[in-house]
Amino acid sequence: MSLLTVNNLSVSYGAIEAIRNCSLRVEQGEIVTLIGGNGAGKSTMLRTISGLLTPKQGTIQFERKEIQGQPPHRIAQSGLVHVPEGRGIFANLTVEENLQLGAYSRNDHAEIRKDRERALELFPRVRERLKQAAGTLSGGEQQMVAIARAMLSRPRLLMLDEPSLGLAPQIVQTIFQVIREINNSGTTILLVEQNAAMALKVAHRAYVIEVGSIEMDGPAAELASSDEVRKAYLGAH
Amino acid sequence: MMRGTSSVGSDAAAVAKSEAAEVAVKGNGWTGLIPIAIGILIALVLHFSLPAPQRSYNTQILQIIGIVIVLAVSLNIVNGMTGQFSIGHAGFMAVGGYTAASITYYGSMLLWGSTVKHGGFLGSGDWLFLGSCLAGGLVAAIAGYVVGLPSLRLRGDYLAIVTLGFGEIIRVVLQQTGPLIEDIEALQSVGLKQLVPPPLGGSLGFSGIPKYTNLFWVYSILAITLVVAYRLKSSSAGRSMISVREDEIAAQAMGVNIARQKVTAFVVAAFFAGVAGGLFAHSTGTVSPKDAGFQQSFDYVIMTVLGGRGSISGVTLAAVFLTVLPELLRDFEQYRLIVYALLLIIMMLVRPQGLLGIHEVWEMFNRRRRKAETSGSDVSPAEVGS
Ligand SMILES: Nc1ncnc2c1ncn2[C@@H]1O[C@H](COP(=O)(O)OP(=O)(O)O)[C@@H](O)[C@H]1O
Ligand SMILES: [Mg+2]
Numbered sequence: 001m002s003l004l005t006v007n008n009l010s011v012s013y014g015a016i017e018a019i020r021n022c023s024l025r026v027e028q029g030e031i032v033t034l035i036g037g038n039g040a041g042k043s044t045m046l047r048t049i050s051g052l053l054t055p056k057q058g059t060i061q062f063e064r065k066e067i068q069g070q071p072p073h074r075i076a077q078s079g080l081v082h083v084p085e086g087r088g089i090f091a092n093l094t095v096e097e098n099l100q101l102g103a104y105s106r107n108d109h110a111e112i113r114k115d116r117e118r119a120l121e122l123f124p125r126v127r128e129r130l131k132q133a134a135g136t137l138s139g140g141e142q143q144m145v146a147i148a149r150a151m152l153s154r155p156r157l158l159m160l161d162e163p164s165l166g167l168a169p170q171i172v173q174t175i176f177q178v179i180r181e182i183n184n185s186g187t188t189i190l191l192v193e194q195n196a197a198m199a200l201k202v203a204h205r206a207y208v209i210e211v212g213s214i215e216m217d218g219p220a221a222e223l224a225s226s227d228e229v230r231k232a233y234l235g236a237h
Numbered sequence: 238m239m240r241g242t243s244s245v246g247s248d249a250a251a252v253a254k255s256e257a258a259e260v261a262v263k264g265n266g267w268t269g270l271i272p273i274a275i276g277i278l279i280a281l282v283l284h285f286s287l288p289a290p291q292r293s294y295n296t297q298i299l300q301i302i303g304i305v306i307v308l309a310v311s312l313n314i315v316n317g318m319t320g321q322f323s324i325g326h327a328g329f330m331a332v333g334g335y336t337a338a339s340i341t342y343y344g345s346m347l348l349w350g351s352t353v354k355h356g357g358f359l360g361s362g363d364w365l366f367l368g369s370c371l372a373g374g375l376v377a378a379i380a381g382y383v384v385g386l387p388s389l390r391l392r393g394d395y396l397a398i399v400t401l402g403f404g405e406i407i408r409v410v411l412q413q414t415g416p417l418i419e420d421i422e423a424l425q426s427v428g429l430k431q432l433v434p435p436p437l438g439g440s441l442g443f444s445g446i447p448k449y450t451n452l453f454w455v456y457s458i459l460a461i462t463l464v465v466a467y468r469l470k471s472s473s474a475g476r477s478m479i480s481v482r483e484d485e486i487a488a489q490a491m492g493v494n495i496a497r498q499k500v501t502a503f504v505v506a507a508f509f510a511g512v513a514g515g516l517f518a519h520s521t522g523t524v525s526p527k528d529a530g531f532q533q534s535f536d537y538v539i540m541t542v543l544g545g546r547g548s549i550s551g552v553t554l555a556a557v558f559l560t561v562l563p564e565l566l567r568d569f570e571q572y573r574l575i576v577y578a579l580l581l582i583i584m585m586l587v588r589p590q591g592l593l594g595i596h597e598v599w600e601m602f603n604r605r606r607r608k609a610e611t612s613g614s615d616v617s618p619a620e621v622g623s
Pocket of ligand 1: 013016018036037038039040041042043045
């Protein structure tokens with residue numbers, strides 16, 4: 001039984017159908033990536049899984065329970081944590097307060113402290129900025145805070161929406177390195193990316209989404225070497 | 238479709254549990270009460286060292302300042318911390334004021350045969366008054382719940398219009414109430430018919446309210462308000478309210494029930510506004526429909542904007558300033574609005590985040606000091622969840 005199973009999902013914004021009959025699954029321990037161009041429906045998929053959108057059709061199972069239609073805070077509390085596109089940092093709060101909000105639904109204080117330590121080990125730069133207003137950080141640092149904050153919710157499935165968006169190549173390297181480390185220490189990850197080259201490098205399996213439907217899927221390495229993906233997403237000619 | 242609403246009050250148990258844990262971590266109860274005790278002590282000193290209000294204009298002003306601070310700081314929970322835009326705060330104040338006034342006015346008549354002030358300091362009359370203020374707060378809080386519900390679906394301008402409408406509805410409804418029953422004989426012979434509409438003074442307002450409010454009550458309640466507001470702000474519940482203001486989607490991703498936080502903000506703010514209404518009614522001896530109006534609400538909005546969205550001390554300073562200023566400019570009453578408008582425009586240009594932004598006065602000093610001490614040294618990790 002998969003950790004997350006999405007079955008025949010369709011989602012619309014009013015009359016616009018953004019996702020049509022999409023199915024995917026994420027197994028315990030994997031990094032799965034969902035790649036596709038701008039407007040393909042990647043963010044819509046994540047928003048629907050995390051309960052921000054209600055599907056028109058289809059089911060979403062997380063740890064064997066159907067979660068579609070549940071309010072987003074309930075889904076987050078059940079261990080499915082979404083780092084939204086654009087990071088969703090609380091700009092006027094300090095970095096420390098941002099991290100505290102990550103642990104909002106928990107009250108096992110000793111464990112929270114350990115998780116905080118681990119998150120800060122992953123991102124030493126975040127530790128240097130703890131007392132600073134999060135809005136004053138650079139884009140890369142904000143992305144780090146967003147991921148560190150999500151880790152304080154102790155997610156069983158971490159969903160990242162374009163963590164590399166608008167970041168310098170060096171920072172992107174750091175972020176993907178950490179994504180791999182987080183996964184190595186046991187957290188399952190669903191990664192949405194336009195940066196297919198990087199995403200396919202860290203992921204175990206991948207899905208390719210185009211205009212609202214899933215066109216291809218398979219082991220990440222296989223997709224990375226397929227002609228279609230290379231032409232459309234990896235800039236090969 | 239975007240999910241606008243979600244379950245209010247559900248999984249309250251889980252959240253309450255984590256809040257209780259937080260209080261426990263803070264070393265709750267007794268140490269938390271110290272600031273309140275200090276506040277009440279100050280209130281006592283003020284009360285016994287200054288002349289009674291009927292003999293001193295300054296005492297009257299001091300009472301009004303205290304009441305206005307309660308109103309501004311409570312509105313700041315909704316507008317500043319949670320980022321909703323309410324311009325109906327005077328409506329809650331009026332609901333509390335009328336509720337409290339009718340309890341002491343008719344209660345005194347039934348208990349002691351007249352509406353004359355009864356008993357001395359902390360005498361039976363004082364306790365009836367205190368109970369009436371709490372009742373005013375509770376009725377206002379219920380109104381706050383009802384007005385808070387639209388905030389789940391509406392944002393920005395639309396929510397502002399609903400809250401504005403609420404204040405105006407209260408004003409108009411109060412105008413339609415019946416004349417006051419003026420003595421005990423009339424009250425005893427009253428029939429059901431005379432209670433519809435309720436005898437609250439109509440458009441003339443509710444007058445002849447016994448003037449129980451004094452500096453002791455005002456500043457004790459102010460101390461409680463400030464401590465509650467500050468502890469809320471530095472608690473997990475307060476942080477989650479601020480997270481709603483900052484980014485609703487990210488807040489939900491952290492497990493924050495944004496619907497519940499918005500409604501809670503409205504209820505808490507309305508409660509304190511209602512209590513302040515009780516204080517106000519028993520300070521001046523009258524409360525009238527126009528006290529629920531837009532003009533009054535707007536004064537409090539200006540205070541929260543000037544003081545800084547979320548800064549309790551900033552809003553307190555703004556409340557003092559904007560209450561004293563018109564008194565100093567008495568002769569320029571007609572220019573008051575112009576001065577307000579200018580202040581707002583200057584503020585928006587120079588310091589759009591308000592006087593203090595989200596910070597408190599003492600935090601600004603700390604920041605200065607830290608900068609002076611070392612630049613760029615390692616920051617000691619504070620405890621999460623503390
Ligand atoms: N709030 C919205 N209202 C209407 N249409 C939207 C909205 N958000 C996204 N869309 C449309 O849905 C489609 C998928 O968008 P999205 O999921 O954001 O794509 P991606 O994240 O892959 O770039 C696009 O055609 C986009 O224009
Ligand atoms: Mg997107």
